[in-house]
Amino acid sequence: MAGPVAFFAVFFAYPVAAIVARGLKTDGTWQFGRIADVVARSDIRHVLWFTTWQALASTALTLLVALPAAYVFARLDFPGKQVLRAVVTVPFVLPTVVVGTAFLALVGRGGLLDAWWGVRLDTTVWAILLAHVFFNYAVVVRTVGGLWAQLDPRQEEAARMLGASPLGAWRKVTLPALAPALAAGALMVFLFTFTSFGVVQILGGPTFSTLEVEIYRQTSEIFDLSTAAVLTLVQFVAVGAILAVHAWTVRRRESVLRLVDASVTARRPRGTGQWAVLAGVLVTIAVLLLLPLAVLVGRSLDAPGFGYYRALTRDDGGTFLVAPLTAVTTSLEYAVAATAIAVLIGSLAAAALARRDAGRLARGFDALLMLPLGVSAVTVGFGFLIALDEPPLDLRQSWILVPLAQALVGAPFVVRTMLPVLRAVDGRLREAAAVLGASPWRVWWEVDLPMVRRALLVAAGFAFAVSLGEFGATVFIARPDNPTLPVAVARLLARPGDLNYGQAMALSTILMVVCAVALLVLERLRTDRTGEF
């Protein structure tokens, strides 16, 4: 427990506090009046309003589109279901930069819609909303569908026997049982879209800006630190509130329902209604999830003879000091290091939290662990720069800075994945081993490790995918001569010209393939117990 606490204190709390202090303190006195000043500004109000309503709209739209899919994956049985489940999850682990790029290729200038019908959405909020649905589709399918599959279908049958119509039975029996998972899923989507950075940065243009993008703009473009600090605080409070509600709904989900084995509740579709829902969901997946990715790949192949890919290997001396393709190896190296750190810290924290005697304090820490997910990654990155630049922690010149920041974002995923499995290990198995002569360390090695090995691999995979795609913090601290893949993509997109655009598409495709491969490996390992992501 002490290890993870120290890690988060030094690499999360301290940098965030440092940036807040830098922004709000002048000559040693706190200027809290600035908070009111900043929040009162009309441009900031506009950002706050947009951040909130786009998050609400994205959440509502995601629920609307993804709920039928949750039903299909939970209750219907059809060939290729396992593969499709993996496919649906690919967007969630895709870097936000890739998602942004893919939608740009679909609905942007010269995009597919533009070419066919002359429709451009990249100047409207629809591009952002659609990208958010694309990104969070899997969150709803997994959280809601996961619980739905475990609800006993006989409950609904019992309601039917008592005279309820099919819809009535669903509304009165299934919907209330699903409510906690619905709430938890919706809150996760709200959280992710509320703090959306990469997608809005690429698709928002000058008109649309979320808090996160505004923090980035204020720090890196306008150099107005005090405004950035106030915005960080505002986002901190908002995210804290969302997480508190989320923790509450998760606890409720754990307590009340009687669940059955998910593998026995799905049946072949029957009747036109079920076939229609299945067809609708498949079409949605094809249009909303697969089309943008296909367009992205297609765009990257536009130049003859893999021209954009070959261009990646050249050092043009402009955007980068090195050939863009070296970003692949840089990214992989960073991701390996970040994964190691995240798995170490995350599993230590999960082990501490899983103990039955873990008290109120530990549960509080549980919620705190989720904070790095929602607190501005931009703040963390910038905080790293200004907080970790003097002895004893002078890491600004060290390569480890990037993996540390990425591990901070990855560790909560590790905890979320490991915790349910560790909690499910029967404490008396450990006691049985102890009585047979195993020391505490040996008990962990002999009993806990074999059971969580699979979860550990899944967690490592998530941490790997997360750190590969991490953008908000990395964009600050990656050194110019050592960009990661998402940073390289963003830099290419920021430059004019078809060649740069094509290279961005090519690099995004590579990043997508790496992430998808990592995920498909995970899907083979996944058990139904492993966590909520």
Add this chain to the structure above:
Amino acid sequence: MLLSLEVATVRFGGRAVLDAVDLSVAEHEIVCVLGPSGSGKSTLLRAVAGLQPLSGGRILLSGRDQSGVPAHKRGVGLMFQDHQLFPQRDVGANVAFGLRMQEASKAEQATEVGELLEMVGLPGAARRAVAGLSGGEQQRVALARALAPRPRLLMLDEPLGQLDRSLRERLVVELRELFGRLGTTVLAVTHDQGEAFALADRVVVMRDGRIAQSGTPLEVWQRPADEFVARFLGFENVVPATVTDGAAVTPWGKLPVPETAPQGTRTLLVRPAGVRLVPAPEGLRCTVTARTFKGTHVAVHLRPEDGPRLEAACALREAPETGSEVGVEFDPTEIVVLG
């Protein structure tokens, strides 16, 4: 003494789950702790195993104070109620676990495992998966696993609790034979009196964390220490009584008691076999309310004109119909005046 508990106390919150228990187990002895659920018997085992720290008192193994000695260094074995076999290991690896912890060589492990599995009646099962075992087989594997490191004291928590009746009756005989042959010292807990009486050299009855009675199965059966023990053993005919000179005044009238019985205000137990049915006008008049077939006899439930209900044991052919009127006489040899 191999094991001694001296005023051993365990408190959860303010409640004493184990309340100043004194108990000792001699080498090669089989002691069975008997009590209803919540009487503290599992806590007793966990405290001896080192899985539950004491709030007071101490535990000695071979004369050595065990406070501060962790579970894995106590050299006692514990067979858990639901076995707790390691699900990801096969039968052989489960049995070999304790031997591995003692760093026995692979060859030693293999020989030991083979012998133990033979002994518990599962020869050649070493490669089988734990998940595929029946309840009785799991119980045998758990036993072999607990015996493998040769613990100086073997503790069993409801060893046969989850098995069906016929299997239980067979296994309890096998266990007693096996422990006798190996000279194992055993401390078992159970809520099933049949199991305790069949297995133990000595039975310890627990109530609310205290020891209510300790003695050989015969002693406990014949002379329950008090009303709680009598009722826990399944006796229903327990009433308050005033005993004077070979007779006891009870709600059922004046009953004969042995001359040697203690005098004064007491609790009286009439075993069902001591309730004799006679034709109606004679004795205490009762109505038959129910009959329960017990295999060797019939338990006849009676509602007397006066006093609490009675249970009588009656030969199969002589059992009266439900609803009929009968008389009851009492046999002094089956009447026990409790403490």
